[in-house]
Amino acid sequence: MELAATFALWWAPVIVLAVLFRMVRISGLRPGWFLTAMAIYAIYMAAIMKGGALIPIDHYFEGLEWNWAGKIASIAATLVMFAVMAVATKAVSPESAGFTLRQKPGSVIPALAMIVLLAGSGIGLELLAADGKSMAPERLLYQATMPGLDEELFFRGLFLAVLGAAVPSGGVNLLGARITAAGLLVTLLFGLGHGVGIEDGKPFVSWIFIAVTGWFGFGLLWVRERTGSVLLPLLGHNLINFSGSFF
Known part of the structure; x- marks a missing residue:
């Protein structure tokens, strides 16, 4: 019940915004595709939270503290x-999901500049938090691999393509990247997924987590749309998480 309630908390504002976009003619709205987007998101979350039970990685590597199995399950599900x-x-x-190594002409240098900006802001936030370094070998290896592989393949990959079919829009050109209604909704859901939930039976909201993950999510979306590929967002995501471990 808590998982279902959390899912509803995440999706309620997304649904409202999608309907609003349609009403003011920013985008279209295809109910069948929208339900498909909700379904694949539910499968993705179930894979992260429960799918690890199907992957016996703990039998081979004892004492793991991070959710390797869940991430592997979600990547496989995606x-x-x-x-x-x-x-x-x-x-x-592959093109609509960005599952390609090909980069749009002239996009690599601007995309790398954005990744440096995102990583720098991540380090700055870590310094402000002053919560100490986290340099355990398992954490470093996990942060250097799993976040980008899991979240970029899904959020800025498959999910963006499906939501793009659900709320089609022309979007606006932002410094060479086409930002669509679907991209904004993906970013919103990415932030809500990190900052909204249910704890001890009560809903909670962390506006700081929503804002921070929303910023990173939007920056990675810009890189994805600027390059036409999830490759650099994937690498950039891992760099952001990995570099923050040292501060």
Whole structure:
């Protein structure tokens, strides 16, 4: 029940905003695709939270403190969902999901500059928090690999493509990146997923976490749309998480 309630808390503002976008003609709204987006998000979250039980990594590496199995399960779920949808519909393809190594001409240097800005702001926030270094080998390895592989393949990859079919819009050009209604909704949900939940049966909201993860999510979205690929967002995401461990 708590998981279902948390899911509702995450999606309620997204639904409201999607309807508002449609009313003011910022975007369209396709209910079937919108329900599909909600379904793949539910599968993704279930894989992170429960799917690790199907992956016996703890039997081979005892004493793991991080959710390796859950992340591996969610990555596998994302790739399987992508494969199924790519066969079933033309709306989901390697190009629409950014599953390509090809970068748009002239996009790499601006994208790297944004990643440096994001990583620098992450280090600055860590210094402000002054919560000490976290340099355990397992943490460093995890932060250097799992966050980007998991969250970029899903949020700025498959999920962005599906939500783009659900709320189609022309978007606006922001310094060479086309920011669409779908991109804004993905960023909102990314922030809410890190800052809204239920604890001890009571809902909580952390505006700081929503703002911080929303900032990083939007920056990584910009890189994704500027380059046309999830490659640099993936690497940048891991760099942000990894570098923050040292401050």
